[in-house]
Amino acid sequence: MEPANSSAALADAQRAVAPAGQLQATPVTTRRWPRALIAAAGAALLAGGAGTVYWFTHKEAPVRYVSVPVTRGEVVRAVTATGSVNPVLTIIVGSYVSGVIQTLSCDYNTKVRKGQVCAKIDPRPYQTLVNQSKAELANARAQLVKDKAALTYARIAYTRNVTLLNRAIVSQDAVDDAKSAYDQASAQIQVDKAAIQQKAAAQESAQVNLEYTDIVSPVDGTVVSRNVTIGQTVAASFQTPTLFLIATDLTQMQVDTNVSESDIGALREGNKAMFTVEAFPNHAFEGQVVQVRQAPQTVQNVVTYDVVVGAENKDLLLKPGMTATSRLITDQREDVLRVPDQALRYSPAVPQPAAEASGAAGRMSPTRGQVRVWVLRQGHPVAVSIKPGLDDDSFTEVLEGQLQAGDRVIVGEQRAGGAGASPAQSFRL
Template sequence: MSAAKPSTATHKSLRPRKSPWLKRAAIAVVVLAAAGIGWHYYSKRNAEEAAGAYRTAKVERGDIRVAISATGALSAISTVDVGSQISGQVTEVLADFNDRVTKGQVIARIDPSTYEAQIAQGTAQVNNARASLATAQATLHNAELDFQRKSELAKNQLVARSDADLARAARDQARAQLAGAQAQINQQIASTQTSRLNLQRTVIRAPVDGVVLTRTVEPGQTVAASLQSPVLFQIAEDLSKMEIVLAIDEADIGQVKPGQSVNFSVDSFPDRKFRGAVQQVRLSATNTSNVITYPVVVSVDNADGVLLPGMTANAEIEVSHRDNVLRVGNAALRYKPSDDDAAAVGAPGGGGAARGGLGNDLPAVADKLKLDASQRALFDAALEQMKQRMASRTAAPASTAGGPAGGGPPTIIMGGGRGPGGGGGGNNRSGNRAGGAVSGAARQRMQERFKQQFGAFRATLNDDQRKLWDNEIAALVSARRAPLYKLVKGEPQAVVVRVGVSDGSWTEVSGNVKEGDDIIVGSGRGAK
């Protein structure tokens, strides 16, 4: 028994003992892991709460169609008013509403008896004048013979010279009477011819091929053409081609050009869309209660004949159509941060960002030019210098970096024209005109700076490349710009973008945004 005890003690002494510092390290790891998990959930909850403080919308790609709405009345391209050149009682009406008539077809008659009597009277007067002419001819013949006889006798001094002079005067008088008789005949013939023309005018004929739109005369009615020609019929020459005359507001007329597509509807066919094209923009302005409008003529194909003259057309002139562009809802462009959020948001980027990211747009312009290696090297060098110069200005006060002093939201810079929110209206001016406009002098200064910065590069371009470069730079400098507020990791971030066309709901944007970005459209909790 005594020998077994020592062996037990020896066995216990050989067991490894656990070090206290391992326990403390394990505890520390567990605590740090728990703290990390807690911080993760805490940060995530704060980010979700921050994101939930804003309502956002996605930047997406889509089509934007800008149209001007107006109303007008359908009418035939050529409408002829058929009247009467003479007065008299209508005896026959041979055409009715909607009748198709051909050129020269008799459509009405006026009582011809008055003009027939005038012709008979004129014929009698012509015959009387011819009898007078015969008398004058006989008188002249006798006077000629008398003058010849007395002239011979006067030469032989058998009669006095005065007798010969009297014979000469009688001859001349007979000649004048003959000429008067001839003139009287011509006068009576002309008068009779007028009566004959009036007799022909008692028959009213269609001047063109077409359809009778209106008839304002009945058999037995008396027409009086003493002051002006009364309109008896109205004939539309061709109803397979029609037109609409739209009254376009002066604010929109600059966007309307011949050839633009026009969609319209009529009340008779509310579910059907018709198409036309702008044919003419007339210069004759109309002032109605100090509202200036211009007539725009739209040509319409009416081959099936369903459109009728006088129908009211609700038309939309498509002035712009942009396919597959980046666009945002107009609510995003109207959003402004509150006073508390403005200091946190700050100015939109400063430097190049405050100008809508011109430095980011220039490479796309260069790609259009198809530069060679040397031209590309000069362009890259000039672009890098511009970026360095713009970066050096990022420390400037907010008032010079594109935003107001104190870090408030920047003023929206627009290059003129309608701001987002408008553009899709009709003859009203409901479009929101955002911000101020870049003056012409400011645009010119910016263009001059571009010429200086990229002068060496521009000198290497050929004529076509130089023309394209100048046009693209002018478009970039004069483009309208506005601030947007992106939501990045739960925090608002201000950026300035170039603003394109707007249809009243969506606006084209380009610059420091991409498809799928969350753009703030309002404050407060709400669904995205």
């Protein structure tokens, strides 16, 4: 607005000083920019802004490498399996005879000695059978004495008749009859002896059944289960009932683990083992594989094998029936140079000169059996070839290579998130 006001004031002044009839209009001009120049300037501004936006959105984000040190330690390959804790030897104590439990002298956790009476079945029916068999045996022995006397008489009669026959006093028929009586008396003696043996065996059988009314412990151990009470009737007609379970030695336990068929080939007797139970999750029990059983166990088309792990239980912390999570060691290296497995799987997102010169990073060489890891040196990744050894899914043993303890191997990389950066570029592992 100021240029317009100045022009009007200048025109008024000219009119005031000019003579009459000499007044004339004095044109006032303003400066205008050419349209082409304005258009060119706008295009230049737009091109510069677009270039600035392109540079900010497409420039490479800085990389921060995630690294871990190379260490020395153990590399352990193991098989994990679950199982149950059981005594090494558990004795099932049953009953050979039927009857009513009259007394009970053993309970859970009772320490028993070999031959100790734990329960007693009512012995009266079996005592009656013993008494009856004794009487029958005595009768058979008395019968033998009687028949021996008859044999003596038959022998005397036969001898006398033979003498009389020589004198023609008796007939031959009388002699033959006496001989038959003598032979029968001799045979009866053998029958009586066999009957005595039979009655003696019956008496012994009745006595054995009477003794079986005492339920005794066959071994030294601890009662871990009791299945009867006083007054309960035990029936042993079809199968032997289980009355007690006695563990011979609770200081020696075993873990029966179920190992899948894919892992059973790596296990051998003598392999070390470690296991934990839910009661003591922070206590690792040590053991040893004592048996790899050949019998398969198939459940829902899954085949497993029973691998027995022996372990000491001096503190009696382990109890029968506990669930154990076992780690069966198949191979082990101690105090070896090792790298984490993540380092073997890492390769730079942007190809590095070293990688281009020596092949794809992290790929095993078919000729030398080597793999590549990337070591962070002076802030830059450097490819190093190593020969791997034992792998336990966490660490890999380094057999050969230009690595030493303390070197930092790259396991991943992070990029500052910015425009144009994809999530895969923000973090690579």
